[in-house]
Amino acid sequence: MVNQRIRVLNSAPERQDRDYVLYWCGANRRVDANHGLLRAVELANLWGLPVLVYEGVTSAHPHASDRLHTFLLEGVPETARRLKRLGIGYCFHLQRERDSHDDTFFRVAARAACVVADDYPTYYPALLNATVPAKLDVRYEVVDSSCIVPMNLLAKREYAAYTIRPKIHRLLPQFLEPCPEPRVRRRWEGPPPPFHLEFTEEQIPAIVASCEIDHSVPPSLCFRGGRRAAEARLQHFLEHGLRRYAKERNQPAAHATSRLSPYLHFGMISSLEVALAVRDYAREHRLIADEFLEELIVRRELAFNFARHSENPESLLNLPEWARATLLRHAKDPRSPCYSRARFEQADTHDELWNACQREMLLRGVIHGYYRMYWGKKIIEWSPTCQDALETMIRIHDRWALDGRDPNTYTNILWCFGLHDRPWQERPVFGTVRYMSLDGMKRKTNVEAYLREIEWIGRAGQDPFVSLTGQPCASL
DNA sequence: ATCGGCTCGCGCAA
DNA sequence: TGCGCGAAGCCGAT
Numbered sequence: 496m497v498n499q500r501i502r503v504l505n506s507a508p509e510r511q512d513r514d515y516v517l518y519w520c521g522a523n524r525r526v527d528a529n530h531g532l533l534r535a536v537e538l539a540n541l542w543g544l545p546v547l548v549y550e551g552v553t554s555a556h557p558h559a560s561d562r563l564h565t566f567l568l569e570g571v572p573e574t575a576r577r578l579k580r581l582g583i584g585y586c587f588h589l590q591r592e593r594d595s596h597d598d599t600f601f602r603v604a605a606r607a608a609c610v611v612a613d614d615y616p617t618y619y620p621a622l623l624n625a626t627v628p629a630k631l632d633v634r635y636e637v638v639d640s641s642c643i644v645p646m647n648l649l650a651k652r653e654y655a656a657y658t659i660r661p662k663i664h665r666l667l668p669q670f671l672e673p674c675p676e677p678r679v680r681r682r683w684e685g686p687p688p689p690f691h692l693e694f695t696e697e698q699i700p701a702i703v704a705s706c707e708i709d710h711s712v713p714p715s716l717c718f719r720g721g722r723r724a725a726e727a728r729l730q731h732f733l734e735h736g737l738r739r740y741a742k743e744r745n746q747p748a749a750h751a752t753s754r755l756s757p758y759l760h761f762g763m764i765s766s767l768e769v770a771l772a773v774r775d776y777a778r779e780h781r782l783i784a785d786e787f788l789e790e791l792i793v794r795r796e797l798a799f800n801f802a803r804h805s806e807n808p809e810s811l812l813n814l815p816e817w818a819r820a821t822l823l824r825h826a827k828d829p830r831s832p833c834y835s836r837a838r839f840e841q842a843d844t845h846d847e848l849w850n851a852c853q854r855e856m857l858l859r860g861v862i863h864g865y866y867r868m869y870w871g872k873k874i875i876e877w878s879p880t881c882q883d884a885l886e887t888m889i890r891i892h893d894r895w896a897l898d899g900r901d902p903n904t905y906t907n908i909l910w911c912f913g914l915h916d917r918p919w920q921e922r923p924v925f926g927t928v929r930y931m932s933l934d935g936m937k938r939k940t941n942v943e944a945y946l947r948e949i950e951w952i953g954r955a956g957q958d959p960f961v962s963l964t965g966q967p968c969a970s971l
Numbered sequence: 972a973t974c975g976g977c978t979c980g981c982g983c984a985a
Numbered sequence: 986t987g988c989g990c991g992a993a994g995c996c997g998a999t
Contacts, residue, residue: 657982744993920996921977921978
C-alpha cells in the first residue's frame with residue numbers, strides 16, 4: 496500500500512553499511528500517521544539499522560518570522576517525546592542566522608544508508624526535492640503522506656472538482672485506512688547527533704528572539720503549534736462544529752469550520768487522520784459528514800493535483816484559456832478605487848468587511864475560507880493589474896499566513912481568477928470570471944458579528960473565539 | 972423569496 | 986455529436 500506513495504528521485508545506491516536510515520520531515524512534521532516515517536522504519540528493519548528523524552527550521556528564507564518560527568518550535572518537544580517512546584532518533588536543527596551557509600543536513604545524510612523525505616508539491620520542500628537528491632551519494636526517496644489518495648495515481652492535471660471527484664471516490668476505499676504505528680527492530684541508542692537542539696516550551700520565546708528573522712510578524716493570537724494543539728482542535732471540531740458544518744460553514748462568526756489548516760499545512764496532523772476521525776464520529780453520532788469530507792478530501796486533493804502538475808503554481812499562465820482571454824480583454828478597464836500593496840497589507844481600504852478579513856490575517860494568521868474568496872476577489876477589483884493582485888495575495892500569505900505556501904493557498908488564490916471555475920456574466924475588470932459583492936456577503940452572512948469579533952480580538956490582544964484546548968469558545 | 976439567464980468546456984452517452 | 990452540469994454568484998424580473 497505504501498509503494499504507490501513512493502518516488503525515487505536520484506539513482507545513487509542504498510548503503511547498508513552506514514549508521515541509520517534517515518527520515519527528513521520537511522513537510523509532515525509529525526510522528527503519527529506518517530507514511531514517510533513508516534517507510535524509513537521499513538527499510539531500517541530490513542537492513543537491521545536504527546532510524547533517525549531530521550527536522551530543520553531555517554532563518555534563511557525571506558518570510559521567516561516570529562509567527563512561523565514559534566508555531567514550528569511549539570511542535571518540537573512533543574515530537575521528541577513521541578520519537579523517544581518509539582525508539583527512534585531525533586535531530587532537530589535550528590539555523591538562527593539569515594545568511595550563513597548551512598550544511599547540517601548533508602552532514603547528517605553522509606552517514607545515512609538511505610534518505611526518505613516528504614513528497615510535497617510547493618515551496619521549500621518542492622525546491623529541496625528538486626535540488627538535493629543530485630548532491631547525495633545515497634538513494635533519496637520521497638513519500639506522499641499529505642494526500643489520502645496518492646498524487647502519483649492521478650497522472651494528469653484535472654480540469655475541475657467534477658473531473659477529479661469520481662476518480663478520488665473510486666480510489667478512496669483503498670486508501671482511507673489507518674496508517675499503522677511504526678515498530679523499530681533496532682532502537683536508536685546513545686546521544687542524538689551534535690547538531691541537535693533540545694528545549695522546553697518555556698524557552699521558545701527566547702529562542703525565537705535570538706533568530707535573525709522578521710520580528711515584526713508576531714505569533715498568532717489563536718494558533719499554538721504542535722501535535723497536541725492539533726488534536727485538541729480536531730476534538731473541538733468533532734464536538735462543536737461538525738454537526739453544524741453543512742449549514743454554517745460559510746458563516747464565519749459561527750465557527751463551524753475545523754480551523755485545522757495551519758496544522759494540515761505543516762503536517763502536524765494528516766488529512767487521513769482527520770478524515771477517519773470525522774467518519775467514525777459521524778457514524779457513532781449519526782451525523783452526515785459528506786460536506787466536510789468533500790472539502791477535506793476532494794477539494795484539497797484537487798489543489799495538490801494542481802500544484803503537482805503545474806510548472807509554477809504561482810503563475811497566471813495556469814488559468815484555463817477562457818479565463819486568461821477574458822481577463823486580458825479587460826486588462827485596461829479602469830480600477831476604482833485602486834490600492835497599493837501597502838494599503839492592502841495595512842487593512843486600509845474603504846471596505847470595513849475587507850479590512851476585517853485582512854485584520855484577521857494579521858492577528859490570527861488565517862482568513863475564514865469563505866471570506867478569503869471575497870478578500871481575493873476585491874484585491875483583483877482594486878489592483879492596477881491582475882499580476883499585481885496575484886502578487887499581493889501571495890505576498891500577504893507568505894508573510895502573515897500560517898497556512899500559506901500550501902497547494903491550497905495557490906489554488907484558492909488562482910480560483911479567484913477562474914481556476915477550477917466556470918464563466919459567469921460579463922462585467923468590468925473580471926470579464927466572465929465570477930464576481931463577488933459586498934451585498935452578497937451581507938445577504939448571506941452575518942457581517943456585523945464578524946466585524947465585532949475581529950474588532951474585539953484586535954483591541955484585547957487575545958482570541959477566545961478559537962479554542963486552543965478543545966473547550967467551547969466565547970461568542971459575542 | 973425564487974427563478975432564469977449569463978457562459979465555457981469536459982466527459983460521457985449515443 | 987449532443988447534452989448535462991459545474992468550488993462557495995450576480996442581477997433583474999416576478
